[in-house]
Amino acid sequence: MLETLKGFADYLLRPGLKKARWNLARAGVNDGGPFNSQRGPTVVVRQIIDAMDARAIVETGTHRGTTTEFFSKLSIPVHSVEIQPRLHAYSRIRLRAHHNVVLHLGDSADVLKMLAHDSTFPKERVFFYLDAHSWDNNPPLDEELALVFGNWSDAVVMIDDFAVPGDSYGYLDMGPGRCLDETALQEHLDVPRFYPAMPAYQETGYNTGWVVLASGTSAHRLADLPGLRRQPVRGQTDAGSDG
Numbered sequence: 001m002l003e004t005l006k007g008f009a010d011y012l013l014r015p016g017l018k019k020a021r022w023n024l025a026r027a028g029v030n031d032g033g034p035f036n037s038q039r040g041p042t043v044v045v046r047q048i049i050d051a052m053d054a055r056a057i058v059e060t061g062t063h064r065g066t067t068t069e070f071f072s073k074l075s076i077p078v079h080s081v082e083i084q085p086r087l088h089a090y091s092r093i094r095l096r097a098h099h100n101v102v103l104h105l106g107d108s109a110d111v112l113k114m115l116a117h118d119s120t121f122p123k124e125r126v127f128f129y130l131d132a133h134s135w136d137n138n139p140p141l142d143e144e145l146a147l148v149f150g151n152w153s154d155a156v157v158m159i160d161d162f163a164v165p166g167d168s169y170g171y172l173d174m175g176p177g178r179c180l181d182e183t184a185l186q187e188h189l190d191v192p193r194f195y196p197a198m199p200a201y202q203e204t205g206y207n208t209g210w211v212v213l214a215s216g217t218s219a220h221r222l223a224d225l226p227g228l229r230r231q232p233v234r235g236q237t238d239a240g241s242d243g
Contacts, residue, residue, distance in 0.1 A: 034070035035160070037205030040198045042070065044227035045158070048127060048212070049074050051221045052156055055122040058115065060108035060144060061131035061160075065091035071129070072098040079104065079121075081111040083132070108132040109143045116151035124153045125218065131160040133172050139180060145188055145213070154216035162211040165231070169200045169209030185213075192219035194228035 035041035048054075057071045062082035068091065071078045081104040082088040088105040095101050104111045108130075115121045128148050133139045141159065148155050163171035163181035172180040182189070194212040196203075214222050222228060 033205065034067040035205070036208050038207070039204040040196055040227065041158075041210060044196070044212075044225070045070075045127075045129075046074070047225045047227050048156055048158075048222060049076070051225055052125055052127065052154065052214075052218045053221075054127045054156070055125045057127045057129065058112070059129045059131065060111075060140075061133065062091045062103060063087055063131070065094045067129070067131070068095060068101060068103075069098065072101045076100065078102070079111070079115065081106060081108050081132070083107055107140070109140055109147060112144060112147040112151075116147060123151065124155075126152050126155055128152075128155060128157045129160070130157060133161055133180070139172065139178070139184075141180070141184055142187065145185075149188070149191065149215055152215075154218045155214070156218050156222065157213045159211050159213070160208065162209050164195050164200070164209035164211070167196075167200045167209070168207075169196070169203070170207055171209050185211075188213060190233050191215060192222075192233055193231050194222060194225075195231055197227050197229045 054076055056077045059068055059071060059080040062068055062080040064087060068080045078101045085105060088103060092103055130144055148157055161172040161180055191213045200207055
């Protein structure tokens with residue numbers, strides 16, 4: 001009996017099935033709630049925004065504006081970027097009454113560069129939600145992270161659709177070199193990072209994973225949040241050390 005259960009678990013956790021689960025999540029058929037209708041991130045993001053005393057939110061990948069609308073209710077400025085004109089136009093209509101939201105049409109890296117050079121936009125304690133992923137292109141993660149950590153202090157970044165070590169959350173896997181797991185963070189493994197404290201089997205919605213990276217004092221502010229599980233940074237074995 002135990003062998004049968006183990007075999008079934010191994011089948012469910014095969015990379016191909018994780019990829020298929022992620023593809024279903026991105027299909028957008030059910031647009032019922034923010035963060036792929038997952039309960040965990042809606043709680044954790046509120047904890048993060050409060051703990052870091054965020055001054056603004058930047059989202060890459062507006063899609064249909066469901067998560068953007070959630071961000072707008074946190075009562076701080078929100079900038080969201082979408083590369084698809086049709087989705088951008090839809091979200092402009094959907095969010096027209098949310099006056100703290102600015103929607104950008106274009107490439108996520110280009111908008112991050114623009115915000116980095118905008119003297120009116122905060123350069124510290126900004127929360128970045130990176131969700132500009134596509135099956136048709138390489139995720140622009142390296143450039144996005146370089147821009148964020150090169151231009152903002154005490155920043156916090158949440159990357160959606162990310163593999164969670166030791167758990168069965170779904171994640172983006174387009175083959176070698178195009179997978180959202182820790183191999184995609186080789187240039188940033190010295191940045192404190194956190195994963196969901198909630199196990200995948202307790203999550204709702206599409207059950208896709210995420211990771212949070214925090215720089216400067218924000219890393220200390222997030223260290224004791226109940227929704228986060230800290231991962232050791234490069235060269236350390238103690239998950240509780242500061243780095």
